[in-house]
Amino acid sequence: VIDRIARCVTDAVDESDLSIKQIRGVGIGAPGAVDAETGRVIFAPNLPGWKDVPLKKELEKRLDVPVFLGNDCNVCTLGTFDREYKSKPKNLVGIFIGTGIGGGLVINGELYGGHNHTAGEIGHMVLEVNGPKCGCGNRGCFEALASRTAIFRNIQSAVKEGQKTILTDMLGPNLADMRSGDLRKAIRKGDKFVEKIVEEAAEYAGIGIANLINILNPEIVVVGGGVIEALENEMMPRLIKSAKEHVMPGTMSGIEIEASKLGDHAGITGAAVLARQGTS
Known part of the structure; x- marks a missing residue:
């Protein structure tokens, strides 16, 4: 799964006619309980076997770019708050x-x-x-x-x-x-x-x-x-x-x-x- 996520990122970069070295950071929203400080998915009820997964570390290893991890719905809320409601x-x-x-x-x-x-x-x-x-x-x-x-x-x-x-x-x-x-x-x-x-x-x-x-x-x-x-x-x-x-x-x-x-x-x-x- 992590390899597929990394491929999605590199494909998106390629389709944008950029190189990975031009990317300052990658934001990731992961389902379940996520520790944003350590970059770990603690438990994901809808992803069998996903317990204590060091997602940030593994993606940074594959992409060589800083990765910022949050719970998927926290990330959705952040996007809605920032863009739709202009943080008001x-x-x-x-x-x-x-x-x-x-x-x-x-x-x-x-x-x-x-x-x-x-x-x-x-x-x-x-x-x-x-x-x-x-x-x-x-x-x-x-x-x-x-x-x-x-x-x-x-x-x-x-x-x-x-x-x-x-x-x-x-x-x-x-x-x-x-x-x-x-x-x-x-x-x-x-x-x-x-x-x-x-x-x-x-x-x-x-x-x-x-x-x-x-x-x-x-x-x-x-x-x-x-x-x-x-x-x-x-x-x-x-x-x-x-x-x-x-x-x-x-x-x-x-x-x-x-x-x-x-x-x-x-x-x-x-x-x-x-x-x-x-x-x-």
């Missing part, structure tokens, strides 16, 4: 819903890493005791209830039990290669089953956001990731409604919940900001 809000929470769910916290204008640099693992807040098993080993995590993985699991499980859906006409009985965009197409064709599953995920996402608002009281909660990019119109209204229903009364005043406009570019942008900060 004092306090912002970023939530990114894709294969998993992660986030980042901007507190007093700075990305917050926490005591051991692993803050922002929003996807592993437990929202439902004894809920579905999560990749981290716990049950009922935000990620196990509202991520693309959770949505696909619920759809596939129901189809195996005989549930009818337009998705099987589109993709076949095994729902091979199902993507978030397929869910949008099914909903727009009137598939009430898929709509219900997506709305349930949005409901849980709203509950998770309500918890964060109660604890952190940020100015802005920005929601991004591949699922939101594909299903913004289908999920955001229900998500916002759910958050407002579950916060403590009075805490929502002046707080905005918005979909990110950067889409999948949030991570790329944030990685560039990370490298810029590290080399300036």
